[in-house]
Amino acid sequence: MVDHSSPPRPPLSTASLIARLVGIGAVVAVVAGAFAYVNGTLDPQRLRPKTLVNALETNNGVHPGLRRNHAKGVCVAGYFESSAEARAYSSAQVFSEAKTPVIGRFALPSGNPYAPDSSVPLRSFALQFSQANGQQWRTGMNSMPVFPVGTPEAFYQMLKAGAPDPATGKPNPANMPAFFASHPETAPFLAWVKTAKPSASYATETYNGINAFYLVSADGQRQAVRWGVVPQSQDAPGDSAPAGNDFLEKDLVQRLASGPLRWQLNMTLANSGDPVDDASKAWTGSHKVINVGTLVLQSSQPQADGDCRDINFDPLILPSGIEASNDPLLAARSAAYASSYLRRAGEVSPLHSAPQESKP
Amino acid sequence: MNGSPRFFAPMARLLHWLMALMIIAMLFIGAGLAASVSERHEWLIHLHKPLGIAILALVIVRLVVRFSTRQPPLPADLPLWQVLAAKASHLLLYGLMLVLPLLGWAMISAAGDPVMLSSSIQLPSLVAANAPLFAVLRKAHGYLAYLLFLTVLLHLAAALFHGLIRRDGVLQSMTGGKD
Numbered sequence: 001m002v003d004h005s006s007p008p009r010p011p012l013s014t015a016s017l018i019a020r021l022v023g024i025g026a027v028v029a030v031v032a033g034a035f036a037y038v039n040g041t042l043d044p045q046r047l048r049p050k051t052l053v054n055a056l057e058t059n060n061g062v063h064p065g066l067r068r069n070h071a072k073g074v075c076v077a078g079y080f081e082s083s084a085e086a087r088a089y090s091s092a093q094v095f096s097e098a099k100t101p102v103i104g105r106f107a108l109p110s111g112n113p114y115a116p117d118s119s120v121p122l123r124s125f126a127l128q129f130s131q132a133n134g135q136q137w138r139t140g141m142n143s144m145p146v147f148p149v150g151t152p153e154a155f156y157q158m159l160k161a162g163a164p165d166p167a168t169g170k171p172n173p174a175n176m177p178a179f180f181a182s183h184p185e186t187a188p189f190l191a192w193v194k195t196a197k198p199s200a201s202y203a204t205e206t207y208n209g210i211n212a213f214y215l216v217s218a219d220g221q222r223q224a225v226r227w228g229v230v231p232q233s234q235d236a237p238g239d240s241a242p243a244g245n246d247f248l249e250k251d252l253v254q255r256l257a258s259g260p261l262r263w264q265l266n267m268t269l270a271n272s273g274d275p276v277d278d279a280s281k282a283w284t285g286s287h288k289v290i291n292v293g294t295l296v297l298q299s300s301q302p303q304a305d306g307d308c309r310d311i312n313f314d315p316l317i318l319p320s321g322i323e324a325s326n327d328p329l330l331a332a333r334s335a336a337y338a339s340s341y342l343r344r345a346g347e348v349s350p351l352h353s354a355p356q357e358s359k360p
Numbered sequence: 361m362n363g364s365p366r367f368f369a370p371m372a373r374l375l376h377w378l379m380a381l382m383i384i385a386m387l388f389i390g391a392g393l394a395a396s397v398s399e400r401h402e403w404l405i406h407l408h409k410p411l412g413i414a415i416l417a418l419v420i421v422r423l424v425v426r427f428s429t430r431q432p433p434l435p436a437d438l439p440l441w442q443v444l445a446a447k448a449s450h451l452l453l454y455g456l457m458l459v460l461p462l463l464g465w466a467m468i469s470a471a472g473d474p475v476m477l478s479s480s481i482q483l484p485s486l487v488a489a490n491a492p493l494f495a496v497l498r499k500a501h502g503y504l505a506y507l508l509f510l511t512v513l514l515h516l517a518a519a520l521f522h523g524l525i526r527r528d529g530v531l532q533s534m535t536g537g538k539d
Contacts, residue, residue: 040395346495
């Protein structure tokens with residue numbers, strides 16, 4: 001080793017001093033610049049979680065404490081009773097235990113918490129399965145069979161097409177048709193929506209997970225699936241959505257008062273060649289569908305202080321035995337839901353601030 | 361070995377450089393995932409959580425090493441304000457290294473989410489589910505991460521200042537050598 005005990009320190013020339021200071025500044029600037037690129041400051045075109053949530057707020061207004069999308073809803077609780085059929089495909093505990101407790105939420109797919117129930121022909125159903133081992137499975141399902149678009153970029157363009165025109169305060173009626181025309185992947189959704197009408201009840205709807213996932217067996221075999229729940233309740237013949245803005249929650253409370261509501265949880269197994277990374281495309285032709293169990297709902301609560309209120313139904317909270325596919329909407333949903341959740345968790349909702357304060 | 365050491369103990373230096381890499385990677389991973397809706401968001405989160413717990417474990421080892429080994433003294437001719445800045449920034453660095461992983465762990469707990477380090481490794485919740493608390497912890501996690509990044513930049517600039525301008529052996533005390 002060289003002896004450093006008294007390092008000679010001849011003074012630096014002015015030029016050398018300046019060069020060294022500039023060098024230090026350059027190193028710091030490069031690191032800071034790289035960081036500013038990664039966090040998006042120097043990359044303003046990038047689609048970020050807050051870009052999506054801001055777009056939802058632009059279209060629907062800001063309703064403190066409430067979800068930025070699917071804002072109007074109702075909490076439910078019950079359990080899931082597994083059948084034996086999923087066990088060969090997935091090692092998740094939810095399929096090996098007889099019963100797993102469930103908290104859920106029915107909602108209107110709109111960012112406006114005051115939207116009339118008949119304003120959209122869609123309903124959504126989110127679920128949290130709490131496994132005994134502490135792992136959870138969360139899923140957000142919709143009554144449509146496919147998503148209008150396959151990528152977060154296209155979803156953002158769709159939100160922008162629905163944005164209010166600053167001059168009129170309303171969306172330009174030409175924008176949405178123009179968006180659909182320039183996005184042919186929306187055709188299957190548009191074909192479905194033509195036939196869809198607002199249902200009179202949450203209880204009689206089929207809800208589809210839409211995005212694909214993998215069931216992973218104990219020996220590591222992966223099977224791509226799409227899941228959904230099919231109701232055991234049925235509309236009376238000729239039933240259609242009643243007048244009024246808020247009939248869905250009343251109907252649900254009434255139905256639960258006379259007994260539990262049941263859905264069958266189905267998994268559609270992908271055939272080779274089915275798109276597993278594009279939620280805008282249907283899986284056509286014949287498919288093996290397994291009935292993995294029965295979802296039983298026993299009670300409901302208003303969302304203002306219900307157990308579902310503080311749950312972020314992030315579709316990537318999955319137990320061991322279920323894995324995400326490469327569908328780009330899954331990561332985008334997870335990222336945007338986290339941003340929406342942070343905003344509303346930090347706000348006091350005018351809907352529940354008063355009852356909250358009166359609690360001990 | 362009678363006088364003060366001129367170098368940090370080998371274990372302290374190993375931990376310093378290993379953690380320097382991990383923490384800089386962690387800061388970029390965190391900033392990147394918070395600003396992405398692409399698949400990157402997902403795989404960065406899967407790196408962020410186990411790396412954060414590894415940093416938490418290493419910082420505890422590092423504090424033990426710090427208090428059980430002798431530190432090379434700062435040069436006697438260092439101006440007082442620089443001595444104070446050095447001590448304060450090191451205190452801040454250690455504090456943030458310790459606090460940030462704990463905040464991350466606590467905020468996931470407060471959201472009511474399972475704290476998963478992989479598809480099957482689960483940590484216990486640090487706090488009960490509490491959405492308003494989540495919002496506070498999540499914001500603190502973000503702001504303090506930016507503070508850590510700025511402190512790391514200052515630390516880097518000061519190290520280069522010692523190495524290139526003052527040439528006083530402070531940078532060498534961490535880059536290597538044997539007493």
